[in-house]
Amino acid sequence: MSKPDISTLSEDEARAELERLAKALAEANAAYHQKDAPEISDAEYDALKLRNEAIEAAFPHLKRADSPSDQVGATPSDGFAKVTHAVRMLSLGNAFDEEDVEAFKTSIRKYLGLGPDASLAFTAEPKIDGLSLSLRYEQGVLVQAATRGDGAVGENVTANARTIDDIPQELSGAPEVLEVRGEVYMSHADFQALNDRQAQAGGKTFANPRNAAAGSLRQLDASITRGRPLRFFAYGWGELSEDLAQTQYDAIARLADLGFQTNPLTRLCSSADDMIAHYRQIEAQRATLGYDIDGVVYKVNDLALQGRLGFRSTTPRWAIAHKFPAELAWTRLEKIEIQVGRTGALSPVARLTPVTVGGVVVSNATLHNEDYIAGRDAKGNEIRGGKDIREGDWVQVYRAGDVIPKVADVDLSKRPEGAAPYVFPTLCPECQSEAIREEGDAVRRCTGGLICPAQAVEKLKHFVSRQAFDIEGLGAKQVEQFYSDGWIAEPADIFLLKDRYGQGLQQLKNREGWGEKSANNLFQAIEDKRTIPLGRVIFALGIRHVGEAASNLLARNYGSWDAFESAVTEAAGREGPAWDSLLNIDGVGEVMATALVTAFAQESERASIDRLVAQLTIEDAAQPDTEGSPVAGKTVVFTGTLEKMTRAEAKARAEALGAKVSGSVSAKTDLLVAGPGAGSKAKKAAELGIETLDEDGWLELIGAA
Ligand code: IVH
Numbered sequence: 001m002s003k004p005d006i007s008t009l010s011e012d013e014a015r016a017e018l019e020r021l022a023k024a025l026a027e028a029n030a031a032y033h034q035k036d037a038p039e040i041s042d043a044e045y046d047a048l049k050l051r052n053e054a055i056e057a058a059f060p061h062l063k064r065a066d067s068p069s070d071q072v073g074a075t076p077s078d079g080f081a082k083v084t085h086a087v088r089m090l091s092l093g094n095a096f097d098e099e100d101v102e103a104f105k106t107s108i109r110k111y112l113g114l115g116p117d118a119s120l121a122f123t124a125e126p127k128i129d130g131l132s133l134s135l136r137y138e139q140g141v142l143v144q145a146a147t148r149g150d151g152a153v154g155e156n157v158t159a160n161a162r163t164i165d166d167i168p169q170e171l172s173g174a175p176e177v178l179e180v181r182g183e184v185y186m187s188h189a190d191f192q193a194l195n196d197r198q199a200q201a202g203g204k205t206f207a208n209p210r211n212a213a214a215g216s217l218r219q220l221d222a223s224i225t226r227g228r229p230l231r232f233f234a235y236g237w238g239e240l241s242e243d244l245a246q247t248q249y250d251a252i253a254r255l256a257d258l259g260f261q262t263n264p265l266t267r268l269c270s271s272a273d274d275m276i277a278h279y280r281q282i283e284a285q286r287a288t289l290g291y292d293i294d295g296v297v298y299k300v301n302d303l304a305l306q307g308r309l310g311f312r313s314t315t316p317r318w319a320i321a322h323k324f325p326a327e328l329a330w331t332r333l334e335k336i337e338i339q340v341g342r343t344g345a346l347s348p349v350a351r352l353t354p355v356t357v358g359g360v361v362v363s364n365a366t367l368h369n370e371d372y373i374a375g376r377d378a379k380g381n382e383i384r385g386g387k388d389i390r391e392g393d394w395v396q397v398y399r400a401g402d403v404i405p406k407v408a409d410v411d412l413s414k415r416p417e418g419a420a421p422y423v424f425p426t427l428c429p430e431c432q433s434e435a436i437r438e439e440g441d442a443v444r445r446c447t448g449g450l451i452c453p454a455q456a457v458e459k460l461k462h463f464v465s466r467q468a469f470d471i472e473g474l475g476a477k478q479v480e481q482f483y484s485d486g487w488i489a490e491p492a493d494i495f496l497l498k499d500r501y502g503q504g505l506q507q508l509k510n511r512e513g514w515g516e517k518s519a520n521n522l523f524q525a526i527e528d529k530r531t532i533p534l535g536r537v538i539f540a541l542g543i544r545h546v547g548e549a550a551s552n553l554l555a556r557n558y559g560s561w562d563a564f565e566s567a568v569t570e571a572a573g574r575e576g577p578a579w580d581s582l583l584n585i586d587g588v589g590e591v592m593a594t595a596l597v598t599a600f601a602q603e604s605e606r607a608s609i610d611r612l613v614a615q616l617t618i619e620d621a622a623q624p625d626t627e628g629s630p631v632a633g634k635t636v637v638f639t640g641t642l643e644k645m646t647r648a649e650a651k652a653r654a655e656a657l658g659a660k661v662s663g664s665v666s667a668k669t670d671l672l673v674a675g676p677g678a679g680s681k682a683k684k685a686a687e688l689g690i691e692t693l694d695e696d697g698w699l700e701l702i703g704a705a
Pocket of ligand 1: 089090091092125126127128129130131132183235236297315316319321
């Protein structure tokens with residue numbers, strides 16, 4: 001193939017050549033990585049890659065979505081089948097210091113109502129920095145392996161998992177159904193060797209062992225995974241046809257007996273001192289373990305107690321991750337920029353001279369708000385000894401877990417001469433609307449609403465995010481593109497895209513990264529989401545203070561969009577029965593309720609919501625699976641002292657049985673559970689003729705006496 005000088009290429013020629021190069025490089029990659037049989041020399045490969053990069057540099061707008069410059073080696077892994085987890089895969093709450101660990105223990109004792117003398121043992125084990133995997137065995141045979149995904153639905157990576165030596169294909173003496181959960185990780189030595197190999201082959205190198213493990217497991221072609229040295233530690237389970245043991249410690253021992261690797265640093269601790277001592281021991285060994293860990297996980301040992309404690313929306317009450325202190329590094333703060341979020345919040349961001357912190361290159365850090373920059377906390381107390389942060393400062397940054405890096409300190413001795421205190425803007429940098437700070441709010445907010453492009457785009461990004469509409473092929477990047485092209489200005493427009501496209505947006509398929517097929521796939525993905533559960537719609541609206549858990553709570557309480565919408569509309573005056581019933585939902589406070597009714601009462605926002613809803617078929621909220629539950633759908637109020645369980649436990653159990661737990665008695669109350677000392681609520685219930693039970697009566701009713 002002759003190679004014309006790039007400067008003489010027309011756009012069409014450049015586009016065609018990029019397409020040819022993408023194909024040639026994909027073939028070369030497949031031959032090299034998947035068939036282990038390279039068809040061209042390394043030098044030829046490099047030349048193709050360089051040519052591709054040079055054309056992309058000259059015609060950046062023609063860069064392909066599947067550009068070879070962005071690829072590791074083989075096809076990107078976006079084609080895994082989905083697996084719905086039989087038991088959700090959750091994450092862990094965090095403790096950052098001993099006080100947090102103490103609070104964790106206290107809250108468990110309180111929840112369970114344990115007296116000061118009752119013993120409470122925990123296991124303590126390293127928190128492996130990898131990615132979690134669920135392995136399903138039926139009749140002792142590995143039938144499925146799935147990543148965590150969003151906790152409810154993961155990716156089917158069975159073929160890949162089968163290539164990992166630590167994962168047994170068959171078990172003897174296992175329960176009929178056994179889901180083993182644990183962490184896939186890569187050792188430091190294997191990570192180094194892999195990166196060396198990748199670099200030599202001109203492939204992408206990985207930033208850290210965790211990314212390498214994830215990238216290696218999530219390969220569409222399992223033969224690539226086979227060549228990657230992955231390992232697996234088992235630390236838990238999902239669905240089981242019979243119990244593994246009575247305690248966490250014994251259950252893990254049982255998994256070890258069945259042939260799984262379990263972490264040798266797992267200990268049983270009977271006191272807080274034991275837990276902290278073990279934490280220190282693991283911390284001391286951290287550097288020489290040979291694999292990355294980022295903390296210590298404590299779990300209640302008694303599995304019956306684990307069962308009673310249960311889960312919050314995304315984390316178990318019976319376990320916590322005690323994280324190691326964050327790693328620190330010094331660098332230059334080059335500039336302070338203001339980002340405008342979905343709810344109009346002006347968030348200052350530090351642009352840093354890139355620096356490596358704990359294996360990851362950091363170039364941005366959050367500065368929270370204007371008080372933080374000025375060296376004060378929300379209450380006006382000094383932080384960092386009152387030192388403010390200025391552009392040009394020498395700052396210390398840290399990362400804790402996956403969170404956004406933060407600025408810990410400023411070195412005043414290195415402050416450039418003439419550096420001026422930072423002046424926080426009072427106009428929105430995106431739309432020039434006034435940015436105001438309400439009394440008691442640490443954050444300054446743009447008042448532009450949907451006329452502010454930043455708010456509109458962030459709202460759209462939130463709308464398509466994974467916990468909201470989760471439209472395949474429509475991520476943050478595409479939303480930005482479509483918004484700046486004027487194709488979508490609000491969520492409803494997403495569902496009108498296809499019609500508009502039909503009437504002349506033929507450009508889509510000519511746009512960078514889009515073809516006929518991908519455009520049609522996008523339209524199909526959008527169609528697929530026209531029918532959507534109520535909880536997701538509420539969350540997708542992006543109303544302040546209304547997160548995922550709250551959205552699901554509201555959905556369960558109101559059941560249907562119509563009921564939800566009319567309740568929130570009626571509550572607009574912030575008084576009357578609709579307002580009271582909103583506040584009566586356990587978990588909805590004034591702040592959230594106010595945010596909700598304000599959003600629905602705001603004319604343009606309401607119109608935008610109505611336009612969206614007109615495009616959708618909203619599914620009523622699924623009630624919890626409570627077949628045979630005597631209290632499903634009933635509104636229950638607890639009052640007085642409970643003696644067999646704490647209030648929190650009683651509430652969690654009632655909710656698990658499909659009851660709504662309310663804080664006050666009204667005509668809508670179906671049942672009052674009154675312990676000793678019950679006062680006005682019992683009186684009111686009696687007046688209203690509401691059925692009243694004592695604690696034993698309640699336990700008997702729910703079959704737990
Ligand atoms: S137990 C119900 N134990 O940490 C949740 N998790 O931050 C049970 N992880 O998603 C998790 N080491 O991927 C548990 N020894 C360990 C762990 C561990 C690493 C990961 C796991 C989890 C994440 C939560």
